[in-house]
Amino acid sequence: MNNPNFDLLMFARGPLFDIALLVFVAGVLIRVVEILILGRKKDFSKAKGQPVQQGIKTIFTRTFPRPGAIKANPITIVGGYVFHIGFFIAFLLFVPHIALIEELTGLSWPGVGRVVIEGATVLAVIAGLALLYTRWKDPVRRKLTTWVDYLVLILSLLPLITGYVAVNKLFGDPTFMMALHVLSVDILMIVFPFTKLMHAFTFAMARYYNGSIQGRKGAES
Amino acid sequence: MPSSPLLPKMMKAHGVSRRSFLKYCATLTSVMALPPAMAPKIAHALETAPRPSVIWLSFQECTGCTEAITRSSAPSLEELIFDSISLDYHHTLQAASGDAAEHAREEAMKAHHGKYLVIVDGSIPLDEPGYSAIAGISNLDMLKETAAGAAAIVSIGTCAAYGGLPQANPNPTGAVAVSDIITDKPIINVPGCPPIPLVMTAVLAHYLTFGIPELDELGRPKAFFAESIHDRCYRRPFYDKGLFAESFDDEGARAGWCLYKLGCKGPTTKSVCATVKWNDSTSFPIQAGHGCLGCTEPDFWDNGGFYKPLSAPAGNYRRVGQAAVVAGVAAGAGGAYLAKKNKAKALAEHETVDAFTLEKEEGES
Ligand code: SF4
Ligand code: SF4
Numbered sequence: 404m405n406n407p408n409f410d411l412l413m414f415a416r417g418p419l420f421d422i423a424l425l426v427f428v429a430g431v432l433i434r435v436v437e438i439l440i441l442g443r444k445k446d447f448s449k450a451k452g453q454p455v456q457q458g459i460k461t462i463f464t465r466t467f468p469r470p471g472a473i474k475a476n477p478i479t480i481v482g483g484y485v486f487h488i489g490f491f492i493a494f495l496l497f498v499p500h501i502a503l504i505e506e507l508t509g510l511s512w513p514g515v516g517r518v519v520i521e522g523a524t525v526l527a528v529i530a531g532l533a534l535l536y537t538r539w540k541d542p543v544r545r546k547l548t549t550w551v552d553y554l555v556l557i558l559s560l561l562p563l564i565t566g567y568v569a570v571n572k573l574f575g576d577p578t579f580m581m582a583l584h585v586l587s588v589d590i591l592m593i594v595f596p597f598t599k600l601m602h603a604f605t606f607a608m609a610r611y612y613n614g615s616i617q618g619r620k621g622a623e624s
Numbered sequence: 625m626p627s628s629p630l631l632p633k634m635m636k637a638h639g640v641s642r643r644s645f646l647k648y649c650a651t652l653t654s655v656m657a658l659p660p661a662m663a664p665k666i667a668h669a670l671e672t673a674p675r676p677s678v679i680w681l682s683f684q685e686c687t688g689c690t691e692a693i694t695r696s697s698a699p700s701l702e703e704l705i706f707d708s709i710s711l712d713y714h715h716t717l718q719a720a721s722g723d724a725a726e727h728a729r730e731e732a733m734k735a736h737h738g739k740y741l742v743i744v745d746g747s748i749p750l751d752e753p754g755y756s757a758i759a760g761i762s763n764l765d766m767l768k769e770t771a772a773g774a775a776a777i778v779s780i781g782t783c784a785a786y787g788g789l790p791q792a793n794p795n796p797t798g799a800v801a802v803s804d805i806i807t808d809k810p811i812i813n814v815p816g817c818p819p820i821p822l823v824m825t826a827v828l829a830h831y832l833t834f835g836i837p838e839l840d841e842l843g844r845p846k847a848f849f850a851e852s853i854h855d856r857c858y859r860r861p862f863y864d865k866g867l868f869a870e871s872f873d874d875e876g877a878r879a880g881w882c883l884y885k886l887g888c889k890g891p892t893t894k895s896v897c898a899t900v901k902w903n904d905s906t907s908f909p910i911q912a913g914h915g916c917l918g919c920t921e922p923d924f925w926d927n928g929g930f931y932k933p934l935s936a937p938a939g940n941y942r943r944v945g946q947a948a949v950v951a952g953v954a955a956g957a958g959g960a961y962l963a964k965k966n967k968a969k970a971l972a973e974h975e976t977v978d979a980f981t982l983e984k985e986e987g988e989s
Pocket of ligand 1: 861916
């Protein structure tokens with residue numbers, strides 16, 4: 404006799420996780436290595452400013468919105484922050500997740516309690532839904548959005564929602580919900596290298612590039 | 625078959641007072657999650673119900689389940705309940721052996737056809753009948769033969785209920801659970817490696833008094849297998865606070881922190897270990913400092929390793945990860961090389977045009 408729910412969980416954390424890890428790691432590396440090797444054409448003009456310094460500075464300064472941006476797009480900016488911070492608190496400070504990372508890499512750090520994790524999860528989900536809503540509501544943004552963009556946003560929310568439901572036993576069999584949680588992460592890992600989720604790795608390169616162009620021209624970024 | 629003596633007589637023989645019997649019935653009532661008012665009813669039913677004939681079949685097992693139920697404490701009331709059913713066949717406990725023992729089984733089957741209870745511990749090998757046989761009868765044949773006239777079957781222990789250790793990868797004997805073979809009889813699964821003795825006797829008491837208890841999707845009585853260990857664990861506040869033991873003898877372990885990172889399977893395991901506990905409610909594995917192994921769940925031997933956290937991947941991730949790094953870097957470099965080559969080729973093949981040619985072309989068309 405088998406427990407189909409546990410079998411699904413074992414599939415999600417066993418063979419499917421292996422496939423997801425392969426696609427995720429290889430896919431991200433393919434893209435990053437290719438970008439780095441291709442590089443940019445050498446600029447032979449004499450630099451008027453400090454491209455490297457400006458490039459590095461930009462990686463950090465672009466983390467903060469330019470003046471007026473919050474007022475113009477409050478939900479996008481605030482929601483974006485809340486979603487990212489909440490997601491990373493839930494992902495990186497929940498001890499079962501740390502145990503997973505430790506198993507994979509040997510790295511470990513202390514986690515935080517349930518109140519913080521669950522608070523961050525709830526806020527991240529609300530923020531994500533708000534982002535989804537404004538994207539849908541605003542005619543301009545709606546035009547710019549492809550179905551992959553919606554898919555990626557929904558796929559990023561699913562691990563948060565399923566994890567919360569499983570841990571709190573809100574509905575469904577808890578083992579089944581846990582299996583869904585791991586499955587949703589597997590799927591997120593698989594689509595990651597082929598979608599805009601890659602920004603998690605390429606954002607630094609893009610910002611550096613923007614900053615260094617301005618820097619070379621002698622502008623502050 | 626002479627009917628076995630009724631319970632009051634047995635109690636007298638064992639020197640058990642009626643007071644402690646009633647106390648035991650109250651315990652049963654509470655572990656079965658019944659209202660306290662049911663206790664006297666259970667006592668009455670146990671005292672007056674005719675003892676059904678019970679045939680206990682032991683297949684591929686370690687005798688741990690029988691050990692657990694008989695070694696609880698002597699002379700325990702658990703044992704008494706157990707003795708006072710008419711246990712007509714149990715080849716570990718019975719005095720008779722060989723042909724005489726088999727006769728006892730056949731006689732009980734004949735005399736109580738359609739009414740006797742079959743208890744099974746151990747799994748059944750399907751690959752070779754000779755892997756496990758009793759008096760020359762293969763386990764498979766004996767189970768089918770005995771189950772045919774049974775009123776119900778109780779699969780005691782995870783081996784009988786789900787295949788257990790014998791079925792663990794690579795399952796050398798082709799072991800299966802009782803429910804994989806018998807499909808036309810009510811089967812109560814009482815998994816555990818071993819099950820808690822009080823749970824075993826309480827399930828028997830329930831069967832004697834109210835018939836077959838309510839079962840979950842895995843055939844387990846809901847009264848004992850509805851809640852997870854994790855939900856009832858006294859270390860749960862540490863889990864919630866994010867305080868975890870990192871090894872079996874670090875500060876956290878000594879302070880009684882949660883054992884999740886040391887592989888505790890409490891979150892996915894349903895049993896009453898954390899509340900009913902073991903050895904007369906003295907302790908249970910997590911209280912003794914070891915994580916739950918998940919022994920009441922199917923395939924618990926193969927569910928990713930006893931000491932691996934439940935959240936850790938269970939497959940070949942390390943080799944896969946290394947391969948992915950190598951493959952990713954190589955393919956990225958290859959992709960870049962191809963792109964550069966393409967670019968160079970496009971540059972080389974690029975034909976330059978000037979205004980003069982263009983004008984000429986326009987004039988021609
Ligand atoms: S020790 Fe196990 S059952 Fe107890 S709280 Fe921790 S994970 Fe849950
Ligand atoms: S704590 Fe877990 S492994 Fe231990 S006996 Fe109970 S269910 Fe089985």
